Amino acid sequence: MQQLILWQLINSNFPLGAYNYSEGLEYLIESAGCSEAESFQxxxxxxxxxxxxxxxxxVMLRVIQAIAADDLTQLQYWNSWLNGTRETRELRQQSIQMGNSLLKLLGDLDENKRLQLGACREQIGKNCHYAIAFGIAVALWEIEPHQAVLGYLHSWVxxxxxxxxxxxxxGQTQGQQIIYQLQPVIVTVAEELxxxxxxxLYGCTWGLSLASMNHETQYTRLFRS
Incomplete structure (x- = not known):
């Protein structure tokens, strides 16, 4: 049952709006930073x-640990921590929009979880980042953390x-080849995390931040970020 829930959460048809976002990829392509399959991979x-x-x-793993330890005050701390690591408005809005959408959907999926979800939401406040909401789902539905990490990374890719x-x-085949070839990296990173x-904890994000900053003022855009 838990495995099926995880597959549903990371399915591209799960209505979180992830398809609206490219995380600045449009600018990277326009500036020739990712203009072909090899450089993109x-x-x-x-x-x-x-x-x-x-x-x-x-952070998602720490949310799981906090809920398991019944220390919901940690949720607000890590949500604020993520807020502070989003250097642009676009990246922050993407994470919050998807997080809020996920929390609402979780309550709609299982009314028996609404009380626990409400307690988590009370600690977090109005805006919940996606990694926080995903961690809450993993904890409340008792999904195995290793599988959750693999699913989170694979969904992102x-x-x-x-x-x-x-x-x-x-081409669609090229896209699938990239996903396939990155699978060993996903496994290695999951084990490290x-x-x-x-x-x-670290993340070198200056390239992503610069791409997102330029994306905000890009002349033509297909994606929201």
């Missing part, structure tokens, strides 16, 4: 290894590959 690999997605997953197929453009200590 390299960018995804580097972001998995060093980017902000690592911090998101680490798949969403950006979908954007890359439209923007670069790439499961063992990561809080003092070792």
């Amino acid at each position: 390299d960018w995804l690999r580097l972001h998995l290894r060093y980017g902000s997605i690592r911090a998101e997953v680490s 798949s969403n950006l590959v979908s954007a890359g197929v439209k923007l670069i453009p790439l 499961l063992d990561q200590q809080e003092k070792d």
Whole structure:
């Protein structure tokens, strides 16, 4: 049952609006930073290894631990922490929109979870980042954390590959080849993050931040960020 719930959460048809976002990829393509399949795959690999997605997953794991320890005050701390790591309005709005949408959908899926979801929401406040909401779902539905991390990372890669197929453009087969070839990286990063200590949290995001800043004023855009 838990595995099926995870598959539903990371399914591209789950209505969170993830398809609206490219995380600044449009500017990277326009500036020739990711103008072909090879450079795009390299960018995804580097972001998995060093980017902000690592911090998101680490926070998600800490949310799971906090709920298991019945320490819901940690949810507000980590939500504020994520808020402070979003250097642009676009990136912050993307994370909050998807997080708020996920929390609402979780309550609509299972009314028996609404009381627990309400307690979490009370600690977080009005705006909930996506990694926080995903961690809440993993904790309340008792999804195995290792599988949750793999699913979170794979979903992130798949969403950006979908954007890359439209923007670069790439063929559908090329997109699937990129996802397949990045699977060993996803497995390695997942194992690293499961063992990561809080003092070792990091993410090198200046490239993503600059791309997002330029995307806000880009002349033509297909995606919201």
